[in-house]
Structures are given as C-alpha cells and as structure tokens.
Amino acid sequence: MTAGLALPVLDVTGLAVRVGGRDIVAGLDLRLPPGEVTALVGRSGSGKSLSARALIGLLPDGARARGTALLGTGTGVHDLLGPAGHRLRALRGAAIGYVFQESQASLNPTVTVGTHVRETLAAHGIARAMRRARGLAALSEAGIEDPERLWAARPFELSGGQAQRVALALACLLDPRLLIADEVTSALDPVTQARVLDLLRDRTAGTGRALLLITHDLAVAGRWADRVAVLDGGRIVESGPAAEVLGAPVHPFTAALVRAGAGRAAERHGAGGGAADL
Numbered sequence: 001m002t003a004g005l006a007l008p009v010l011d012v013t014g015l016a017v018r019v020g021g022r023d024i025v026a027g028l029d030l031r032l033p034p035g036e037v038t039a040l041v042g043r044s045g046s047g048k049s050l051s052a053r054a055l056i057g058l059l060p061d062g063a064r065a066r067g068t069a070l071l072g073t074g075t076g077v078h079d080l081l082g083p084a085g086h087r088l089r090a091l092r093g094a095a096i097g098y099v100f101q102e103s104q105a106s107l108n109p110t111v112t113v114g115t116h117v118r119e120t121l122a123a124h125g126i127a128r129a130m131r132r133a134r135g136l137a138a139l140s141e142a143g144i145e146d147p148e149r150l151w152a153a154r155p156f157e158l159s160g161g162q163a164q165r166v167a168l169a170l171a172c173l174l175d176p177r178l179l180i181a182d183e184v185t186s187a188l189d190p191v192t193q194a195r196v197l198d199l200l201r202d203r204t205a206g207t208g209r210a211l212l213l214i215t216h217d218l219a220v221a222g223r224w225a226d227r228v229a230v231l232d233g234g235r236i237v238e239s240g241p242a243a244e245v246l247g248a249p250v251h252p253f254t255a256a257l258v259r260a261g262a263g264r265a266a267e268r269h270g271a272g273g274g275a276a277d278l
C-alpha cells in the first residue's frame with residue numbers, strides 16, 4: 001500500500017525525551033503515512049515506549065518531551081507536543097488509540113471488561129443503547145472468541161493474552177485514525193498473534209488510518225509492516241519500506257539487528273532464517 005503524496009497521519013520532527021538530565025530520545029523524526037503500518041524497532045531500552053508515550057502526553061514523572069508531532073485528524077492538524085494539553089486529552093481515544101505494553105496493568109482491576117467498554121463509549125457520547133453491541137463487536141474484532149463470557153470478567157481473571165486483546169479492543173473502540181500498539185501481541189500464541197495482526201493491518205490498509213507497531217520481533221515487522229523505522233542512540237538510524245530495511249539494511253546497527261535476529265531464529269529452528277526477536 002503506498003500513500004503517494006497524501007499528508008501523513010502523524011509527522012514527528014525532532015522528538016527528544018529527557019529523563020534524569022539525559023536525552024534518552026534525541027531528535028527522532030518519523031512520518032506515518034495513511035493506509036500504512038509502520039514498525040518501530042530497536043533494542044530493549046532504546047526508547048521506543050518513551051517516544052510513543054511522549055506522543056500521548058503520558059510520560060513517567062520527571063520525563064520531559066520536546067519537538068513537534070503533528071497529528072492530522074481530518075478536521076485539523078494538532079501538535080501533540082504543543083502547549084494545548086487539554087486538546088490532546090480530547091483527542092486521545094477518538095483520534096489516537098494506544099495499547100500499552102503492560103496491558104493488564106493498564107486496565108482498572110476493580111471493574112469488569114464490560115464496564116471498561118461502557119465507560120469509554122459513554123465518555124465520548126455514544127448512546128447507551130449502542131454500547132454493548134459495539135463493545136462486543138470490538139472484542140470480537142480484537143480476536144476474543146467468546147466476548148459475552150469475558151464481558152463480566154475483571155482484569156485479574158483474564159490471561160495475559162486476553163488482557164492484551166481487551167486493551168486492543170478498547171483502543172480501537174472509537175475507531176481512532178492513529179493507533180499505537182506497544183508490543184501488542186507479545187503474550188499471544190502464534191496463531192492468535194497472526195489473526196490479531198491481520199485484523200490490525202486490514203483496518204489500516206487502504207484507509208486514512210495509520211498504525212505504529214512497536215515491536216522487538218523483526219519477523220512481525222517483516223510480515224505485517226509496510227515500513228520499518230530503526231531506533232538506536234535515541235534517533236531513527238534507518239527507515240523505509242520493510243523489505244528494503246530488513247532485506248538489505250544500510251546502517252550497520254540495522255544489519256547487526258537483522259543478523260542477531262536471524263541467528264536466534266536459526267538456533268530455534270536448528271537451521272537458518274525465519275522469525276527474529278531482538
């Protein structure tokens with residue numbers, strides 16, 4: 001899927017995130033075209049989650065972000081890093097969906113899945129009569145096979161994989177234009193992982209939506225992303241079409257990542273090639 005000259009859904013320039021007097025992210029540039037899945041890959045601790053959290057204004061205490069992050073919503077362009085924090089809160093959920101790496105912790109342990117759904121829809125003015133049907137459909141689309149049964153469950157009664165899919169369904173409930181999914185399928189078995197990533201790609205391809213997939217797994221990036229951006233030393237060191245970046249990496253760091261991934265895959269399969277975790 002190519003975006004041609006279409007305006008990006010998100011255009012990030014010079015994003016820096018400072019924690020404890022040190023820039024962990026140091027001038028990150030990233031453009032997410034409509035209709036495309038972009039994978040953000042990099043070593044553990046390279047700042048992938050901090051970069052993504054900066055975009056939704058949910059950095060840990062003591063962390064500060066600067067730069068610009070222009071989000072096109074269809075009705076206007078908003079700088080997510082600009083001073084209008086209240087606007088960002090209004091955008092979150094409706095224009096931006098976010099699935100946290102720690103899905104289970106992102107859910108309120110005291111309320112049921114159904115209440116999570118109803119409260120999210122109510123907060124955005126969706127009529128009471130439509131909430132249950134819409135929630136069940138979103139759970140089903142996120143790969144939950146028996147959404148009626150999970151409706152009354154509390155987060156601690158869910159498996160890690162179920163919690164990931166519930167968090168994903170909640171993030172997609174309001175049909176956001178930009179979805180940021182941080183290691184969204186790490187707790188899923190390979191069949192469910194493929195199903196969920198197929199669904200996420202299908203809801204993005206050929207539409208005005210964009211998906212930022214944060215992942216350790218180069219095999220996931222290679223199979224489901226249109227584009228790959230590689231983060232190292234707080235900056236994007238290489239980005240482009242997934243087949244080019246992963247198939248013929250130019251930057252030495254990307255080449256090392258691809259080699260390390262291939263090595264691990266070979267160890268797992270007893271021979272060369274295939275899946276690749278960083």
Ligand SMILES: Nc1ncnc2c1ncn2[C@@H]1O[C@H](COP(=O)(O)OP(=O)(O)OP(=O)(O)O)[C@@H](O)[C@H]1O
Pocket residue numbers: 019020024042043044045046047048049050051060061101216
């Ligand atoms: N609350 C915090 N206080 C201090 N340092 C933090 C905090 N959160 C993250 N960091 C540091 O920022 C760096 C980047 O963390 P981040 O979670 O963004 O990495 P990541 O690339 O998403 O890693 P992973 O793939 O393991 O999730 C790490 O060195 C981490 O220790």
